Amino acid sequence: MTTVLAIAWKEVRDGLRNRWVLATTLLMAALALGLAFLGAAPTGSNVAASRLAVTVVSLASLTIFLVPLIALLLAYDALVGEIERGTMLLLLAYPVARWEIVAGKFLGHAALIAIATGVGYGVAAAAVAYAAPGTGAEDWQAMGALIASSILLGAVFLSIGYLLSGLVRERATAAGLAIAVWLVFVLLYDLGLLGYLAATEGKGVSAETFGWLLLLNPADAFRLFNLTGLEGVRQFSGMAGASGQAPVSPFALMAALLAWVLVPLLLAQAVFHRRQL
Amino acid sequence: MKEADAVILDGLTKRYGDRTVVHGVTLALAAGERLALLGHNGAGKTTLMKMMLGLVRPDGGEVRVLGRDPAEAAADVRRSVGFLPESVAFYEAMTGWETLRFYARVKRRPAEECRALLARVGLADAAGRRVGTYSKGMRQRLGLAQALLGAPRLLLLDEPTTGLDPELRQSFYGIIAELKAQGTAVLLSSHLLTELEERTDHIAIMNQGHLVGLGTLGDLREQAGLPVRFRLRVVNGDAATVADHFGALVFERVPGEVGPACPARDKMDVLRAIAGLGDRVADVEVVPPSLDDVYASFTGRPLSEGAPA
Ligand SMILES: Nc1ncnc2c1ncn2[C@@H]1O[C@H](COP(=O)(O)OP(=O)(O)OP(=O)(O)O)[C@@H](O)[C@H]1O
Ligand SMILES: [Mg+2]
Numbered sequence: 001m002t003t004v005l006a007i008a009w010k011e012v013r014d015g016l017r018n019r020w021v022l023a024t025t026l027l028m029a030a031l032a033l034g035l036a037f038l039g040a041a042p043t044g045s046n047v048a049a050s051r052l053a054v055t056v057v058s059l060a061s062l063t064i065f066l067v068p069l070i071a072l073l074l075a076y077d078a079l080v081g082e083i084e085r086g087t088m089l090l091l092l093a094y095p096v097a098r099w100e101i102v103a104g105k106f107l108g109h110a111a112l113i114a115i116a117t118g119v120g121y122g123v124a125a126a127a128v129a130y131a132a133p134g135t136g137a138e139d140w141q142a143m144g145a146l147i148a149s150s151i152l153l154g155a156v157f158l159s160i161g162y163l164l165s166g167l168v169r170e171r172a173t174a175a176g177l178a179i180a181v182w183l184v185f186v187l188l189y190d191l192g193l194l195g196y197l198a199a200t201e202g203k204g205v206s207a208e209t210f211g212w213l214l215l216l217n218p219a220d221a222f223r224l225f226n227l228t229g230l231e232g233v234r235q236f237s238g239m240a241g242a243s244g245q246a247p248v249s250p251f252a253l254m255a256a257l258l259a260w261v262l263v264p265l266l267l268a269q270a271v272f273h274r275r276q277l
Numbered sequence: 278m279k280e281a282d283a284v285i286l287d288g289l290t291k292r293y294g295d296r297t298v299v300h301g302v303t304l305a306l307a308a309g310e311r312l313a314l315l316g317h318n319g320a321g322k323t324t325l326m327k328m329m330l331g332l333v334r335p336d337g338g339e340v341r342v343l344g345r346d347p348a349e350a351a352a353d354v355r356r357s358v359g360f361l362p363e364s365v366a367f368y369e370a371m372t373g374w375e376t377l378r379f380y381a382r383v384k385r386r387p388a389e390e391c392r393a394l395l396a397r398v399g400l401a402d403a404a405g406r407r408v409g410t411y412s413k414g415m416r417q418r419l420g421l422a423q424a425l426l427g428a429p430r431l432l433l434l435d436e437p438t439t440g441l442d443p444e445l446r447q448s449f450y451g452i453i454a455e456l457k458a459q460g461t462a463v464l465l466s467s468h469l470l471t472e473l474e475e476r477t478d479h480i481a482i483m484n485q486g487h488l489v490g491l492g493t494l495g496d497l498r499e500q501a502g503l504p505v506r507f508r509l510r511v512v513n514g515d516a517a518t519v520a521d522h523f524g525a526l527v528f529e530r531v532p533g534e535v536g537p538a539c540p541a542r543d544k545m546d547v548l549r550a551i552a553g554l555g556d557r558v559a560d561v562e563v564v565p566p567s568l569d570d571v572y573a574s575f576t577g578r579p580l581s582e583g584a585p586a
Pocket of ligand 1: 316318319320321322324
């Protein structure tokens, strides 16, 4: 455990020192504030949802675009970059198990994402609650769930990033693959699904299959979790009708996200374990 | 070969694809012994060290480090081994102190040890600066410091002195001599036989993955069986007569000089013959085979040639 923590701490310190955390936190806070105050304006108060609940819905979309990208940028370089620069050779000559390296990096990078997301969104949430009183406990709960699940979504893409990083010979390849992964999960998957539904006039898949298809994409699982998870948000997100027959329960969505963290992470460890330097 | 040996290699073989880069290498390194691994670029020195660390899996033969198989007991073995990779790479953004602290944590060593080691390699003053700003010599010193963490029983130093100025090289070998006195086994690789004189106990010469020579410097000289050469300055340019005197021994002719050569064991006979020539010879110089010649006789080509194609 000492080793895992030493590696995690090194990653956190690197992130703090090269201002990665500062830049990412500022970016997330700025975008979150922008969405909270501009994006929510036209809806006014004719919807029975608090300002913060509205913000949660916009931030969920922001997370889906931004957090996977941030996580992949951190992770794609993690293994292949150290191998290429030669620092991995020395580290592996120490009494370190390879899983400890993967685990340490994961822990450190997840902490960086947690700081950026927690502070960035937290600031935005506090500002919204201050500007529009009447924020209930449930709204705060929704906000908390959004931040926690955003970190979880980041963890998913960290794991996928390590897998890429362990598989390829060169950093550039890992970078290319990371962009491809981002495009597929954040844009193309949904486009494909929509296109298929449109082509078959909605009869192509049953509600149940559709639920499963959403679980197969961590970004969709995340979206569904945040838009259907809490009553206040559901009202605003247009999922109110769907709630009764919500295809998947929040627990299943959480489980899907956790599986999306663990499976690629274990695969990354397995791939890295077999690799010769 | 004893179990007590720090390193035992027995018929060790490694293939990359269909290229065999280490061919059945057998050697042993005892505690407190310094062994130099000598060879051209691509001879397989680094690969050999990686196999001792369990970083690369052998395709044949056996490797035992401190009595254990490094592939199976990797963590135990590495706790007692220090490694300095060739052209060592560090995390550029960390200071020298943070770097050593990081490796010390991983090896479960206390902070005081880092302080002492930084002082020992002469980096105490630069410890607070980023490694990215370090010179080659400073990096190498930091590399040695991290290799010494935890008082290892075996040190693997891959080309530790390339790029060091003579003074630093001297102090490097000074530290290695101290370690020997403490019973640490040291394996170091190098391209230069000349540099190793008096500084290692045994020398192993590798050529394209084969171990082609093993022994002390004296052993290697003897095994090489290279001729001793003489350089005679002849009075009155009477070179032809003097040359005839040596007959088949004459090796090279420079105007005004005669250069016979003979096997090392006949050296005294030749010297007596030269003395018998009286005042026809004005000067004589005895030239033993150079270390570079010895090295070249094992690898089959001179040092100055590049890596194999
Ligand atoms: N990962 C690898 N894949 C394929 N070939 C490799 C690999 N690592 C080393 N080799 C080959 O193995 C041979 C021996 O390499 P090694 O690094 O052990 O040589 P070396 O004696 O350390 O050379 P140098 O003096 O240049 O450091 C070389 O021909 C090299 O190309
Ligand atoms: Mg080498």
